[in-house]
Amino acid sequence: MIAALLESFAAAARGLPLTLAIWGAGVATGLALGFVIGAVRFFAPAALSWPLAAVVEAVRGVPFLVQCFLLYFGGPFIGIDLTPIVAGWVALSVYGAAYFSEVFRAGFMAVPPGHLEAARMLGIPRNQAVLRIMLPMMALAVLPSLANLAVILIKETAILSIITVPELTFRVQGVGSATFAFAETTLVLALVYWALVEATAVASRHAERRIARALAA
Amino acid sequence: MSAPILSVRALERRVGDVEILRRIDLDVMPGEAIGVIGPSGSGKSSLLRCIAGLDEVSGGxxxxxxxxxxxxxxxxxxxxxxxxxWPHLTARENVALALKLVRRMPAADAAAKADAALARVGLGALGGRKPAALSGGQQQRVAIARTLAMEPRVLLFDEPTAALDPELTTEVLDVIRDLAAAGTTMLVVSHEMGFIARLSTRVVFLDHGVVVQAAPPAALFGAQAEPRVRSFLQTYLDRVAWARDA
Incomplete structure (x- = not known):
């Protein structure tokens, strides 16, 4: 039993770098994409906004597992033939973007119109008002929700093992398949993900405080 | 006789079927302080917002x-x-932002001008504070300094003390009074009747989007008040009477 646990931890250590890399990349592109989607849905006319709304609703309405299957196994039928790691990164980015975009959209809506009217009366151009006033005000409001979502996405990376991304879960489950020590490997998985989530949650709260201090009193 | 600095001509604003403002005519001479009073929903704020260009006008x-x-x-x-x-900027930055972005002033000049504007509203020492570290009255004075720094021809005050308690109201009203005394042309929407009476060169009473009466305060607050104005003012006078008798 001890041997199985140790072997599981070793496998986890081998899978951890890819889990972190794919998570980091997915969060980064998800944030960028989510910001663009949120901004378009807030600022652009309905004709541009509603197709994006439909996509966001679809992504939020379908389990992440099913999305991964669709992209990885269904993609080749329409000429999208991705390696597991790239497919995992794309899937995580799109999934994250859908949720991030809603947070950004809410952030834009949370800026009181009067703050922009004040800028308008003073002659500050609209793009400058968005850049200098709206975005900093919004950043404060959305930071906790974004950090929370990013932490949740760590756990979603486990699903990428299904499309053979050799990340943490894939590696540790490999030990389970080889040794039949499913209880031990699953326990290790639970402990490692929990530790990861706690570590990122602490780190994100720290980052949040620093950014908040930089932005406001 | 000089020309009016501000002319409002047959100004109309409709939202759907609702007439917010009906053919408002108003000429304001340089240096005048116009008090705008009337019941809630009478169109006072709409009038100011239409003059500012923030609300669309339907005519005029x-x-x-x-x-x-x-x-x-x-x-x-x-x-x-x-x-x-803007909560993420200090008082000085709030005042200086438009100077930098619109007037294209170098940062140091903008900061100096911002400090001068803040000094004018009695906040010369608090330029480094963020809004959250200021009282409501101080925040409103920063907002006044921010507007003053851009040197507009006409200043509009839309219920500038409605969000403040009586003590903080006084410090804001004092600033507005000083500006009026210095010859700033202004329109002030307020429910502070005593202040409006002392400040204004003329008072405009609005009801249902119509100017019911426009007259010097002595006339409008006195014997020459129109019946509708008199009934509106009665509640205020009752309160003052209560305070005097107590």
Whole structure:
């Protein structure tokens, strides 16, 4: 039993770098994409906004597992033939973007119109008002929700093992398949993900405080 | 006789079937302080917002020195009930931002001008504070300084003390009074009747989007008040009487 646990931890250590890399990349592109989607849905006319709304609703309405299957196994039928790691990164980015975009959209809506009217009366151009006033005000409001979502996405990376991304879960489950020590490997998985989530949650709260201090009193 | 600095001509604003403002005519001479009073929903704020260009007009025109105004063209400055200070910037940065972005002043010049504007509203020492570290009255004075720094031809105050308690109200009203005494042309929407009576060269009473009466305060608050104005003022006078008798 001890041997199985140790072997599981070793496998986890081998899978951890890819889990972190794919998570980091997915969060980064998800944030960028989510910001663009949120901004378009807030600022652009309905004709541009509603197709994006439909996509966001679809992504939020379908389990992440099913999305991964669709992209990885269904993609080749329409000429999208991705390696597991790239497919995992794309899937995580799109999934994250859908949720991030809603947070950004809410952030834009949370800026009181009067703050922009004040800028308008003073002659500050609209793009400058968005850049200098709206975005900093919004950043404060959305930071906790974004950090929370990013932490949740760590756990979603486990699903990428299904499309053979050799990340943490894939590696540790490999030990389970080889040794039949499913209880031990699953326990290790639970402990490692929990530790990861706690570590990122602490780190994100720290980052949040620093950014908040930089932005406001 | 000089020309009016602000001319409102047959100004109309409709939203759907609702007539917010009905053919408002108003000429304001340089240096005048116009008090705008009336019941809630009478169109006072709408009048100011239409003059500012923030609300769309359905008819008529607003001219400052003979030119149609647009928001941000520097003709009209607006002070809002909710201050609308930008919370992530210090008082000085709030005042300096438009100087930098619109007037294209170098940062040091903008900061110096911002400090001068803050000094004018009695906040010379608090330029480094963020809005959250200021009282409501101080925040509104920063908002006034922010508008003053851009040197608009006409200043609009939209219920500038409605969000403040009585003590903080006084410090804001004192600033507005000083500006009026210095010859700033202004329109002030307020429910502070005593203040409006002392400040204004003329008082406009609005009801249901119509100017019921426009007259010097002595007339409008006195024996020459129209019946509708008199009934509106009665509640205020009752309160003052209660305070005097107590």
């Amino acid at each position: 025109a607003v001219m400052v020195e003979g030119r149609q105004t647009r928001p941000g063209d520097g003709a009209v400055g607006m002070v809002f009930q909710q201050f609308n200070l």
